[in-house]
Amino acid sequence: MATATAAFAAGPAARPPNILFAIADDWGRHAGAYGTRWMRTPHFDRVAREGVLFNRVYTPTAKCAPSRSAILTGRNPWQLEEAANHIPYFPAKFKVWPEALGEHGWFVGHTSKGWAPGVANDAQGKSRQLTGRAFNARTAPAPTTGISRNDYAANFADFLAAAPAGQPWAFWYGCIEPHRGYEFGSGVAKGGHRLEEIDRVPSYLPDTERVRNDLLDYSLEVEHFDRHLGRMLDELERRGLLANTIVIVTSDHGMPFPRDKGYAYEDSNHVPFAVRWPAGIPHPGRTVDDFISFIDLAPTFIELAGLRWADTGMAPTSGRSFTDIFRSTQSGRIDLARDHAIVGRERNDIGRPRDEGYPIRGLVTDTHLYLHNFEPTRWPAGNPETGYLDTDAGETKTVILERHRQNPADPYWALCFGLRPADEFYDLRADPDCVKNLAALPAHTAARDSQRERLFTELTAQEDPRVLGRGAIFDGYVHANPAHVGFYERYLRGEKMNTSWVNASDFEARPPAAPAKSAPNFTPTLRNKAR
Numbered sequence: 358m359a360t361a362t363a364a365f366a367a368g369p370a371a372r373p374p375n376i377l378f379a380i381a382d383d384w385g386r387h388a389g390a391y392g393t394r395w396m397r398t399p400h401f402d403r404v405a406r407e408g409v410l411f412n413r414v415y416t417p418t419a420k421c422a423p424s425r426s427a428i429l430t431g432r433n434p435w436q437l438e439e440a441a442n443h444i445p446y447f448p449a450k451f452k453v454w455p456e457a458l459g460e461h462g463w464f465v466g467h468t469s470k471g472w473a474p475g476v477a478n479d480a481q482g483k484s485r486q487l488t489g490r491a492f493n494a495r496t497a498p499a500p501t502t503g504i505s506r507n508d509y510a511a512n513f514a515d516f517l518a519a520a521p522a523g524q525p526w527a528f529w530y531g532c533i534e535p536h537r538g539y540e541f542g543s544g545v546a547k548g549g550h551r552l553e554e555i556d557r558v559p560s561y562l563p564d565t566e567r568v569r570n571d572l573l574d575y576s577l578e579v580e581h582f583d584r585h586l587g588r589m590l591d592e593l594e595r596r597g598l599l600a601n602t603i604v605i606v607t608s609d610h611g612m613p614f615p616r617d618k619g620y621a622y623e624d625s626n627h628v629p630f631a632v633r634w635p636a637g638i639p640h641p642g643r644t645v646d647d648f649i650s651f652i653d654l655a656p657t658f659i660e661l662a663g664l665r666w667a668d669t670g671m672a673p674t675s676g677r678s679f680t681d682i683f684r685s686t687q688s689g690r691i692d693l694a695r696d697h698a699i700v701g702r703e704r705n706d707i708g709r710p711r712d713e714g715y716p717i718r719g720l721v722t723d724t725h726l727y728l729h730n731f732e733p734t735r736w737p738a739g740n741p742e743t744g745y746l747d748t749d750a751g752e753t754k755t756v757i758l759e760r761h762r763q764n765p766a767d768p769y770w771a772l773c774f775g776l777r778p779a780d781e782f783y784d785l786r787a788d789p790d791c792v793k794n795l796a797a798l799p800a801h802t803a804a805r806d807s808q809r810e811r812l813f814t815e816l817t818a819q820e821d822p823r824v825l826g827r828g829a830i831f832d833g834y835v836h837a838n839p840a841h842v843g844f845y846e847r848y849l850r851g852e853k854m855n856t857s858w859v860n861a862s863d864f865e866a867r868p869p870a871a872p873a874k875s876a877p878n879f880t881p882t883l884r885n886k887a888r
Contacts, residue, residue: 373663374634375602376527377513377589380428381582382421382470382536383618384608386629388579395554396576400587401631404606407641408633409682414649415698415721419610419618419625420705424651425472428609429453429487431655431674435701435718435821439834440475442704442714446837447477447487450672454655455489457669458527458662464520465489467529468512469505476837488529492516500547501540503574504581505533510588517596525662530589535578537613537749537858544573548580559624560790561616561772562753563760571752575612603634603661605654613749615757615773619705620737621717621728622791623783626700634683643688646723647695652676675819697722699815703823703831706858707844708739708746713832715747716823719781720812726791727808728781731828738774741865743848743856745774750860758863765869775869780805 388398390405416424420443423434430451434441438448453472455465471488479485495511509532520526544550550573558564558572586606593599611617611625618625630649632638653676659666660678685691698721704714715737719728730737739746748754754773761770772792782796782805795801816824823831836842840855848854 377604379530379606381532381608383613385612398583400583404633405631410644411630412646414630415626416610416651418702422475424609427651431676444837445475449480452671454658464526466516468492469507470531501543503539509585513589532582534581535575539574544577548577568753601636619747621700638683640686646690648698650698706746708743726783730777733779741868744859744863
């Protein structure tokens with residue numbers, strides 16, 4: 358692997374770039390640079406304009422902890438044992454790139470949300486700093502009741518002040534926004550937005566005044582993230598550090614709305630992504646269509662640091678560095694091999710019998726998304742009688758559940774909370790919202806089967822326990838919050854449980870439909886089936 362110094366720098370005194378990694382919590386692919394008219398993101402747009410805007414970046418799973426685990430390790434969640442799940446015990450055996458950089462002389466820190474939620478201890482039981490030293494002392498008045506008082510930009514300034522002179526640094530800006538909850542109506546009342554600014558509500562959500570308000574409240578929180586990003590860029594410029602700092606801006610997964618966060622559809626895993634680095638991107642202003650997965654970030658950071666992967670002590674990565682795209686003069690598709698991404702999930706939030714998850718694997722290309730649901734008799738959003746715990750509480754969730762109770766034939770409940778077939782197949786050109794499942798149509802059988810075989814061939818090579826017949830291991834991993842272990846059974850016994858992330862009105866008196874007996878796992882037929 359070429360080092361950052363060899364790849365980008367000229368002269369013996371050259372040093373690796375500093376790293377500012379800015380990651381929002383639950384921000385879908387909405388920004389001015391992507392043509393979203395109802396969201397003001399001038400600083401993300403600046404990073405894109407003065408660097409590279411990526412159109413096809415995906416997290417392998419649309420939930421906070423496992424998505425961040427993939428970023429940190431360069432491995433897919435299904436290659437990370439307990440860390441495939443949400444709120445897990447992070448395995449001590451997996452080193453992460455901020456730890457590796459720290460061991461090689463870097464000053465590493467973060468503000469607010471790094472890797473979370475879950476428990477990360479070393480083999481001796483000592484808490485690990487997966488994203489470096491915390492800088493959280495500075496606070497400021499919050500513009501709404503749903504926004505954190507963390508003064509992210511001021512804490513970044515404190516980090517820079519603490520960084521030893523001449524030492525490279527890496528900072529993880531872990532904004533909590535736009536994670537729920539939101540102050541209802543704040544997008545209009547405090548953000549100056551108008552409901553009619555929204556040119557299109559996703560077709561899996563009802564287009565109502567309450568839903569539009571919910572989307573604008575989400576927009577206001579993304580704009581809060583963007584303002585702090587702008588202040589950080591200004592601070593770097595003031596200190597003369599902007600030219601040789603690589604700034605990467607993204608989100609851990611899609612927005613916290615039904616059928617988005619926690620699922621595996623296009624809007625669930627497709628994230629915003631822009632990179633600015635004047636010293637290392639000689640041809641800025643490009644837009645790139647190569648598929649990048651979050652597992653590609655760790656090898657990219659290691660290369661930028663001028664290190665060899667073999668010297669980091671990290672487990673082998675399934676990703677590969679994309680620094681060649683920085684150096685390119687092209688827009689569009691640069692590396693023809695980067696033509697797809699793999700997505701999936703295991704256990705997100707609890708709320709099903711025996712703390713079971715909802716396992717999915719999928720493959721997305723320019724034209725289609727194929728998904729396989731391994732347990733189609735389970736409720737994808739969590740059981741109705743425990744409030745569909747896999748979907749965060751919010752105005753849109755409440756609207757959909759209210760509509761369904763008034764009219765059981767209302768289509769939005771089935772799209773967002775209903776049972777799924779084993780196979781789903783979507784034409785992303787005609788149906789980017791993934792609401793028309795083509796899997797059972799004969800005209801699409803060949804394309805579906807081809808994509809499915811490619812998916813399972815790659816997962817077999819990655820030794821994914823789910824496709825090798827050992828998928829039950831993921832349900833057997835213990836939830837890291839002991840108060841939630843056995844949640845479903847304890848709740849139905851009448852125990853008082855913490856359900857702070859759902860509303861009381863989300864709970865159903867009885868399931869709207871009774872699931873059938875559990876179906877067996879799908880076993881693919883592969884030309885190159887592994888052991």
